Amino acid sequence: MAQLSSNLLYAAFFLYLLSTVFYAVSITGRKFKDRAGTEKNRAALLGYITAIFAVLTSLGYFAARWIAAGFAPVSNMFEYTAALGIAIALAFVIIYPLYKNNYLGLFTMPVVMLIIAYASMFPREVEPLIPALQSDWLTIHVITTVIGQGILAISFVAGLIYLLAMIDFTKKTKKVKSMEFILFTLIAAVAYIVLGFGFGAAGYEAEFSYVNENNVEAELSYFYPPILGPNEGELITEQGFEPLVEMPANVRSNDANTVIWSVMGGLFLYGLLRLSFRRPVGAMIQPLVKNVNLTTVDEISYRAVAIGFPIFTLGGLIFAMIWAQIAWTRFWGWDPKEVWALITFLFYAAYLHLRLSRGWHGEKSAWLLIIGFALIMFNLIFVNLVIAGLHSYA
Amino acid sequence: MEKVKCECGHENPYGTYLCESCGKPLKEEEGKLANMRYEGTARRSQTYRKNVVDKIWNFFSSVKVGIWIIIILLIASSLGTVFPQEMYIPPAADPSVYYYQEYGTLGQLYYQLGFHNLYGSWWYILILAALGISLVIASLDRVVPLYRALRKQRVTRHSKFLERQRLYAVSEETYADPVQKLDEAAEALKKKRYNVRRENGHLLAEKNRFARWGPYVNHVGLIIFLIGGMLRFFPEMYVDESVWVREGETEIVQGTDGEYYIHNNEFIVEYYDDERDDQFQEALENQQDPVVETYETQATLLKPEAGGTIGSETDLEKIKDHDIRVNDPLTYDGYSLYQVDYKLNEFSKFTFALELDDEEIAGTEFTVDLNDPAMSYDLADGYTVEIMEYFPNFEMDENNEPTTINRVPDNPRIIFEVFPPDLDPDDPDTTGEISFLGVQLNEALTEDNEYAIRLTDADLVDVTGLTVRRDRTLPFLIAGGAIFMIGLIQGSYWHHRRIWAQHSNGKIIVAGHANKNWYALKKDFQYAHEQAGLPYPDDQAELNEEEGGSSENGSTKQ
Ligand code: HEM
Numbered sequence: 002m003a004q005l006s007s008n009l010l011y012a013a014f015f016l017y018l019l020s021t022v023f024y025a026v027s028i029t030g031r032k033f034k035d036r037a038g039t040e041k042n043r044a045a046l047l048g049y050i051t052a053i054f055a056v057l058t059s060l061g062y063f064a065a066r067w068i069a070a071g072f073a074p075v076s077n078m079f080e081y082t083a084a085l086g087i088a089i090a091l092a093f094v095i096i097y098p099l100y101k102n103n104y105l106g107l108f109t110m111p112v113v114m115l116i117i118a119y120a121s122m123f124p125r126e127v128e129p130l131i132p133a134l135q136s137d138w139l140t141i142h143v144i145t146t147v148i149g150q151g152i153l154a155i156s157f158v159a160g161l162i163y164l165l166a167m168i169d170f171t172k173k174t175k176k177v178k179s180m181e182f183i184l185f186t187l188i189a190a191v192a193y194i195v196l197g198f199g200f201g202a203a204g205y206e207a208e209f210s211y212v213n214e215n216n217v218e219a220e221l222s223y224f225y226p227p228i229l230g231p232n233e234g235e236l237i238t239e240q241g242f243e244p245l246v247e248m249p250a251n252v253r254s255n256d257a258n259t260v261i262w263s264v265m266g267g268l269f270l271y272g273l274l275r276l277s278f279r280r281p282v283g284a285m286i287q288p289l290v291k292n293v294n295l296t297t298v299d300e301i302s303y304r305a306v307a308i309g310f311p312i313f314t315l316g317g318l319i320f321a322m323i324w325a326q327i328a329w330t331r332f333w334g335w336d337p338k339e340v341w342a343l344i345t346f347l348f349y350a351a352y353l354h355l356r357l358s359r360g361w362h363g364e365k366s367a368w369l370l371i372i373g374f375a376l377i378m379f380n381l382i383f384v385n386l387v388i389a390g391l392h393s394y395a
Numbered sequence: 396m397e398k399v400k401c402e403c404g405h406e407n408p409y410g411t412y413l414c415e416s417c418g419k420p421l422k423e424e425e426g427k428l429a430n431m432r433y434e435g436t437a438r439r440s441q442t443y444r445k446n447v448v449d450k451i452w453n454f455f456s457s458v459k460v461g462i463w464i465i466i467i468l469l470i471a472s473s474l475g476t477v478f479p480q481e482m483y484i485p486p487a488a489d490p491s492v493y494y495y496q497e498y499g500t501l502g503q504l505y506y507q508l509g510f511h512n513l514y515g516s517w518w519y520i521l522i523l524a525a526l527g528i529s530l531v532i533a534s535l536d537r538v539v540p541l542y543r544a545l546r547k548q549r550v551t552r553h554s555k556f557l558e559r560q561r562l563y564a565v566s567e568e569t570y571a572d573p574v575q576k577l578d579e580a581a582e583a584l585k586k587k588r589y590n591v592r593r594e595n596g597h598l599l600a601e602k603n604r605f606a607r608w609g610p611y612v613n614h615v616g617l618i619i620f621l622i623g624g625m626l627r628f629f630p631e632m633y634v635d636e637s638v639w640v641r642e643g644e645t646e647i648v649q650g651t652d653g654e655y656y657i658h659n660n661e662f663i664v665e666y667y668d669d670e671r672d673d674q675f676q677e678a679l680e681n682q683q684d685p686v687v688e689t690y691e692t693q694a695t696l697l698k699p700e701a702g703g704t705i706g707s708e709t710d711l712e713k714i715k716d717h718d719i720r721v722n723d724p725l726t727y728d729g730y731s732l733y734q735v736d737y738k739l740n741e742f743s744k745f746t747f748a749l750e751l752d753d754e755e756i757a758g759t760e761f762t763v764d765l766n767d768p769a770m771s772y773d774l775a776d777g778y779t780v781e782i783m784e785y786f787p788n789f790e791m792d793e794n795n796e797p798t799t800i801n802r803v804p805d806n807p808r809i810i811f812e813v814f815p816p817d818l819d820p821d822d823p824d825t826t827g828e829i830s831f832l833g834v835q836l837n838e839a840l841t842e843d844n845e846y847a848i849r850l851t852d853a854d855l856v857d858v859t860g861l862t863v864r865r866d867r868t869l870p871f872l873i874a875g876g877a878i879f880m881i882g883l884i885q886g887s888y889w890h891h892r893r894i895w896a897q898h899s900n901g902k903i904i905v906a907g908h909a910n911k912n913w914y915a916l917k918k919d920f921q922y923a924h925e926q927a928g929l930p931y932p933d934d935q936a937e938l939n940e941e942e943g944g945s946s947e948n949g950s951t952k953q
Contacts, residue, residue: 003674069674070674071674099914100914126675126677126678127674127675127677127678129667129672129675129678129679129688131686131687132687132688132690132720132721132722133721135721135722138722139722296934297914300912300914304912304914307888307911307912308888310883310887311880311883311887311888314879314880314883315880319876319880326869327722327723328721328722330724330731330733330735330862330864331864331866332872334482335475335480335482335514337476340472340473341476344472344473347465347469347472348469350465351462351469354461354462354465357911358432358458359458359459359462384476
């Protein structure tokens with residue numbers, strides 16, 4: 002069952018890729034006219050059908066893993082992040098028929114792939130549930146939240162398309178720089194994944210013995226060659242490569258090392274693109290979206306918030322409180338995870354007020370939606386891995 | 396304040412922007428489009444600007460201010476996550492040094508600014524209060540005029556009103572019988588579940604008006620929720636206590652005024668087993684320590700029998716049995732008992748025996764209950780042992796005197812006095828042999844002791860730590876949360892849409908307004924266009940944009 006579930010996730014990944022290709026063809030390829038002379042866009046239809054199959058396959062992964070583990074697969078970083086990717090695809094499949102906007106497909110599917118690939122960088126084995134997590138309310142809370150976040154992610158994608166289409170990349174403005182930074186972040190994520198798979202396939206692993214923050218001798222594994230070594234680190238394994246810089250004891254040096262690799266890899270890829278095309282990366286993408294209808298994309302982005310915000314609130318705050326009341330004896334405890342869910346809620350509330358009452362449409366709205374999604378990812382990655390430490394899960 | 400009289404004869408309150416009766420704009424504004432916010436009615440905050448009350452009212456009713464409050468709350472909340480809050484640092488740590496030790500100067504600053512206890516600080520509460528006040532005032536300011544305007548909408552509208560809507564069109568064709576066209580349009584729109592009204596050649600089709608109340612409903616829910624949260628400050632609303640119960644024992648449930656007792660039948664901890672739970676094999680192998688599957692207290696809730704004396708544990712009546720686990724508290728009468736802590740293998744009884752010349756004297760075994768020791772033990776053959784002093788959790792204090800930290804027998808030490816058959820323990824002039832006993836400790840305190848006391852057996856017991864809660868604010872929070880969600884869904888999943896149509900000189904004029912989701916309104920127009928030949932309107936906001944105008948004028952702001 003566990004094997005089946007991971008095979009289904011691989012299959013889904015390739016279906017998302019296929020769907021991306023179809024959507025790309027639907028936008029760049031020639032349109033076919035049928036005998037009656039009306040334009041038919043077969044590629045878009047194929048893209049949508051493929052997306053539906055991809056979602057079904059992903060749900061197959063989810064169900065198989067649920068059966069194998071005996072509980073919903075949303076309980077560690079791999080499972081939650083993969084679920085987020087699937088939720089984004091699900092949200093797309095629901096929202097696409099409302100607007101039939103192919104640009105949305107072209108941009109959503111790669112985001113889904115990126116997130117699922119990112120998920121698979123975390124340990125993938127089925128982990129037993131500690132008592133606090135054995136709760137139906139937890140399952141309901143997490144699944145509702147992830148669906149809400151998936152729908153909110155669509156607003157981010159629409160916002161991104163809006164900005165890519167309207168920013169004038171010929172001038173060196175703050176907007177251009179901000180957009181380039183966003184694209185760089187995405188590229189660095191790709192670099193992280195590619196390097197991770199690369200070193201993983203090569204079987205790279207280095208063991209260090211080092212002195213940890215409590216002044217105790219401990220061991221640490223590296224899966225990326227050590228540029229940043231641990232405090233008083235000593236290589237145990239024979240795998241070449243001595244660290245260049247030694248980190249202080251209170252920094253988790255193997256994670257810092259991974260970050261360095263990703264940033265360097267990202268800079269390398271980004272620099273390569275800039276040098277070969279001599280244009281901002283955004284300007285390279287812009288021709289793809291030159292025909293997009295800005296009003297429609299803006300409308301989609303808002304609609305996705307209108308649909309996603311109540312679901313996110315229900316899952317991320319209300320069901321979360323019900324679960325916390327049962328598991329932790331109080332519905333609210335001000336732990337970083339909860340606080341950042343509240344911040345996300347307040348942020349989207351501010352967005353709605355700015356839009357409805359202060360007329361923040363179009364560009365301003367799009368920038369806000371990018372920040373909103375950054376908050377969601379921040380809560381998923383940074384709060385889990387850095388602020389809360391390793392004790393917490395998704 | 397003077398009234399504003401419209402062409403049509405209607406007298407509008409001061410501050411009205413679109414005539415309440417016919418919709419004709421009463422003030423000229425730049426741009427083509429009418430500002431449809433709150434239907435152009437007069438709002439208190441826009442009308443009175445005189446005294447202090449007006450000023451405060453105007454301040455808090457402003458959405459700009461409301462958004463600032465939300466943003467300030469957001470930033471303040473995030474500051475509290477930079478370092479852990481006081482409640483999450485180790486319980487034994489002193490915060491005044493802990494933050495500096497762990498996080499350096501920044502940590503110290505954090506502590507000095509009071510950010511270690513941010514969410515209970517007066518200024519954080521103040522922001523929440525400002526949010527609540529703003530919600531109340533902003534909602535009141537708008538809901539009344541909006542209600543009046545939406546209730547007494549006239550079907551007959553001034554042509555200027557239509558012209559200034561975002562969706563607007565005049566038919567190219569001139570119809571001989573335009574009224575019949577409107578009849579057809581009415582039929583088509585009814586099929587789309589519009590509520591259609593007609594009045595001397597004018598048509599108003601409207602749907603989902605109730606969605607307009609969504610924001611107000613959700614704000615009311617939020618206010619109730621905030622009030623519920625503030626009620627926490629009244630002590631009688633809230634019980635948060637803990638009880639430790641040893642296996643086999645019964646304790647008063649703290650916080651219930653002796654109304655309830657809890658009996659611990661057994662406490663168990665279960666671990667995952669990589670053979671039984673083979674799906675976790677890989678993960679369990681990577682883990683050095685065993686992973687806990689269950690913490691469970693098999694508990695019985697009891698209460699004193701009616702008529703029994705309060706405080707006597709003998710007359711207890713069983714209420715119910717429940718296996719208390721994490722995620723499965725025992726709940727009764729508003730109280731909940733949660734599994735939160737435990738202690739395995741606490742000493743409960745020590746068994747001793749007397750020895751003479753390293754030989755146990757038959758029949759001299761005796762057992763001391765460490766939680767409730769008897770002071771004197773009569774043994775076989777006339778031997779007696781008395782406890783002179785008992786330290787459940789032994790420690791030497793700063794004067795080097797023996798003392799006990801607390802009543803929990805974590806490190807029990809006993810001073811015994813042994814009376815052989817020839818000594819009378821009741822005679823105040825006799826002293827027996829004195830020795831000091833503990834785990835792996837047997838020290839004679841008198842010289843030349845003939846008898847020795849030997850620890851022969853120790854009984855262990857598990858102790859469960861339960862938290863007792865009763866939270867009378869929960870009903871408010873549940874009601875507030877539910878109302879909030881209803882309002883949120885009502886305002887987000889349905890959208891108020893209106894279509895006006897009229898004829899003039901044989902031409903059909905249409906206009907439409909949606910408070911959001913214009914796309915759906917356009918689709919409805921599309922349908923009416925196909926079914927009834929109603930003209931399909933232009934999106935004047937979109938036209939503006941293409942002409943280089945800003946999309947942020949008037950009516951798109953809705
Ligand atoms: C965290 C707090 C708040 C939440 C969650 C919240 C939620 C909402 C939501 C969901 C809407 C509907 C927006 C839409 O449909 O696009 C709304 C509308 C509105 N809110 Fe709030 N709100 C909050 C605080 C405030 C505050 C402090 C004010 C004070 C100025 C305010 C004033 C308004 C107004 C004037 C509207 C528009 C009402 C209408 O269209 O008739 N809100 N609010």
